[in-house]
Amino acid sequence: MKAWQVARDWSIEGMELTDLPEPVPGPGQVAVRIKAASLNYRDLLTIQGNGGVTRLPLIPFSDGAGEVIAIGHGVSRVAVGDRVCPMFFQSWIDGNVSAAARRYALGGTRPGVLQEVMVLDAEGVSRIPAHLSFQEAATLPCAGLTAWRALFEEAKVQPGHTVLVQGTGGVSIFALQFAKLAGASVIVTSSSDAKLERAKALGADHTINYRAVPEWGKAAAEWTGGVDHVVEVGGKDTFAQSLEAVRVGGTILVIGVLSGFSQQVAIPTLFSKNLHVIGLSVGSRRMFEGMAAAIGCNGMKPTIDRAFGFDAVPDALRLMRKGGHFGKIVVEYP
Incomplete structure (x- = not known):
């Protein structure tokens, strides 16, 4: 599978599009084929070395949406074919914010969504509103x-x-x-x-x-x-x-x-x-599910400024750095 990595140094120019083995879910995990991602200012800061991450290489970006393509043993809360978003904080399911809840953040302390297939804990994904495209849903987990x-x-x-x-x-x-x-x-x-x-x-x-x-x-x-x-x-x-x-x-x-x-x-x-x-920074899976229900009931559509192809991620980041967008910038996967 294809994946973007911050590989050479902490910069947009230090990113590389590379081939990685496609992962397989283990017990309690799901494999999600990512269909779209969206950019946040935090992603730009991280890629430029200002996100508190010190190790290279890093697969960046926290926000995406895709389809479950495989499930591991014991998974019942989602099924193959479900349209889902990975949660920004993989360990914050419900309750008040805590250091433990914030420990596992995609595109930071955990690999991010700029990969065609990613394996996640089944508890760390949630279904998306039926009326939204993958591109629209990809704007939800953080912003x-x-x-x-x-x-x-x-x-x-x-x-x-x-x-x-x-x-x-x-x-x-x-x-x-x-x-x-x-x-x-x-x-x-x-x-x-x-x-x-x-x-x-x-x-x-x-x-x-x-x-x-x-x-x-x-x-x-x-x-x-x-x-x-x-x-x-x-x-x-x-x-x-x-x-x-x-x-x-x-x-x-x-x-x-x-x-x-x-x-x-x-x-x-x-x-x-x-x-x-x-x-405050982002929220729990319980909050995400309440938001998704409200969006679905009201037929609300996220505002997308511009979409880039998967091979044009550096150009999307340069637009984010320029600050000329209205609403969200998204990346469409092959």
């Missing part, structure tokens, strides 16, 4: 689930709440779509008026071009009287504005570092506004 957990497991979004999402990348667009399903009002920020128009077409109630309005946090607060929940993906360059935007008693859901890793925090604002600041 979709992170947005789902942020809004419904942590923030407890309710009809009438206001949600601010930063930019138009994968997590932010999922958060926009999920918040609208919940009956919330959504503010979207971007530096592109064209992308803001696309966000309006997906249901955004208010948009702010942060290039034209550098104090976008204040503008969001004025429009809403204070935002209930901010989906914080920017990090260093956006957190101060998120503090400005959120209402007293509101929630900032910290899930990304697109602009950098560190920033001075106005601690008086945290306690004077009585804010809830929650850091």
Whole structure:
């Protein structure tokens, strides 16, 4: 089978397309023929050597979807022919997050999905909504689930709440779509008026071009009287504005570092506004299954910006690095 590996060094240019033996499932395992993958910013960081992984070679990427082609002895929760996604955290099935739950992450501490066939523990996969293509389903395990957990497991979004999402990348667009399903009002920020128009077409109630309005946090607060929940993906360059935007008693859901890793925090604002600041990364299989059920019941479709062939993975990563996408970038397998 074909597989991509970060082989020579930690860089896009250090990746190689190679031939590996096709794996066979053992007891309690399944073999999944991967049909599509999607990119996350975490994948780019990892490939560039900033993901906390030190060993080479590494099969990267965490998010994919495919078909079960073989099962090992004792497997009953899925069958040959089932359409499934591998879970990002292979050991987080249910319950609260813990170090043990986060130990086995695809494309990091475990080989990722950039391989035509992969063997996984049967407990580490879950069925996908019937109306989604493999390409659409491949966007769910990280970006979709992170947005789902942020809004419904942590923030407890309710009809009438206001949600601010930063930019138009994968997590932010999922958060926009999920918040609208919940009956919330959504503010979207971007530096592109064209992308803001696309966000309006997906249901955004208010948009702010942060290039034209550098104090976008204040503008969001004025429009809403204070935002209930901010989906914080920017990090260093956006957190101060998120503090400005959120209402007293509101929630900032910290899930990304697109602009950098560190920033001075106005601690008086945290306690004077009585804010809830929650850091989170992805979620459990139980959360994934709840999200998949909601997507299926509502007929929701993930937003895909562009699809690349399996041999063009480096080009997909360069588009991610450039940051010109709206929604998700996917890879289609042969």
